[in-house]
Amino acid sequence: MAKADKAAAIAELKEEFQSSSGAVLTEYRGLTVAQMKELRTTLGEHARFAVVKNTLTKIAATDAGLDDEFKSLLQGPSAIAFVKGDVVEAAKGLRDFAKANPMLVIKGGYIDGKSMNAEEVTKLADLESREVLLAKLAGAMKGSMANAAALFNALPTQAAQLAEALRAKREEAGETADAPAAEAAAEAPAE
Structure with missing residues (x-):
């Protein structure tokens, strides 16, 4: 990847972190292309699911002001669901997909300025939607x-x-x- 391409990718990731209400980090190792497409469809308008490079994501996360706890989760093949809609609905979509497809592993996330581990993201998914609350x-x-x-x-x-x-x-x-x-x-x- 050329230096200009890397800089553009970092800027795009930084913008995603800053404009999103949250980001859920996953490991996608073993998922097929069809399963990834199904996951993106499942998340729909709630989140944008993207495969990322760890080194570029760490730089973008630092530039966006995310803490070290989130950056420490960036190991192995990583994909991030940048939440645009309801955070609870996005977490539910990821949790339900992970139950049906055990190859998707939720590592953690960064929601409303706070790092969360995988267990906390799952607890978030157990909440009712914003409209119901x-x-x-x-x-x-x-x-x-x-x-x-x-x-x-x-x-x-x-x-x-x-x-x-x-x-x-x-x-x-x-x-x-x-x-x-x-x-x-x-x-x-x-x-």
Whole structure:
């Protein structure tokens, strides 16, 4: 590879690292071309899967500000899934493909400014998608608001019920609303 080609490849990888929301590093040894094509199709819009040269990727990762933990994973034949969409969906796609094709090995990744090992990437894949999590949050917030509205509505209702119960109790006892006024008039001296 000529020096200009290497510089262009490094610049392209650096741009991919900086513009991606994450990168998952894999080992693809033993996968056929058809399986690689299937993997790219599986990832779809969530990630771009590319075979990379380790030395150029290390340089690009350094230029992009990635830490040494990620760069230490660059050994053996490496391919990177540069995540463009939902990180969880991309991790799920890689995990599911790796289950069906054991030749694909997830080495680790770099997601939202943090290096992750293979186990952490798999845990990330176990999460629900962003849309589902947001829907659950919205449901919980709506439930809280409904509870608050019911509580605020209950206070005047309870006060009205208490006043009605007090009025009914006075009626049972034979008191009327005018009874205290009549008693006061009876006690007053006649002129």
